[in-house]
Amino acid sequence: MRRASTRVSEEIVSLRASDGRWYPQIIVDWARRNPDSALHGHFQWDVGRAAYEHWLWQARQLIAIHVVDVSGGRQTISLIVDRPKGGGYRELGEVVNSAEMRRDAVDQAIAELRRWRERYGFLQADLSGVFRAIDRIPDPLAAKDAA
Numbered sequence: 722m723r724r725a726s727t728r729v730s731e732e733i734v735s736l737r738a739s740d741g742r743w744y745p746q747i748i749v750d751w752a753r754r755n756p757d758s759a760l761h762g763h764f765q766w767d768v769g770r771a772a773y774e775h776w777l778w779q780a781r782q783l784i785a786i787h788v789v790d791v792s793g794g795r796q797t798i799s800l801i802v803d804r805p806k807g808g809g810y811r812e813l814g815e816v817v818n819s820a821e822m823r824r825d826a827v828d829q830a831i832a833e834l835r836r837w838r839e840r841y842g843f844l845q846a847d848l849s850g851v852f853r854a855i856d857r858i859p860d861p862l863a864a865k866d867a868a
Contacts, residue, residue: 728759
């Protein structure tokens with residue numbers, strides 16, 4: 722599996738444009754023309770299935786855009802813990818008023834903050850105060866293990 726991942730990485734790196742950027746459309750077009758490539762296997766080429774997956778993505782966007790409060794703020798959340806059971810979106814009020822769901826949302830938020838910190842770690846000098854604040858957040862898993 723490691724080799725396949727390396728091969729995908731090599732193929733993507735080789736598709737860097739002359740301006741130094743990677744363009745998704747170039748990667749897709751190349752993968753389509755190269756069915757023996759490692760990249761080719763990472764795309765859904767069945768148009769019907771791909772269309773359905775795209776419609777699901779559009780539905781997620783529509784929920785985010787249209788289920789809002791009077792000032793336009795989102796009123797839904799997709800909890801990671803719901804995903805194995807079919808996913809879906811919950812109303813924020815329902816989550817805030819349930820101790821268990823609120824804990825799940827807090828755990829999810831902390832995990833997202835930590836991923837954000839990793840993603841922008843190269844900006845340590847500029848965001849050191851934000852990073853320190855994230856680092857001070859207790860690990861929810863450690864707290865659960867201690868209980």
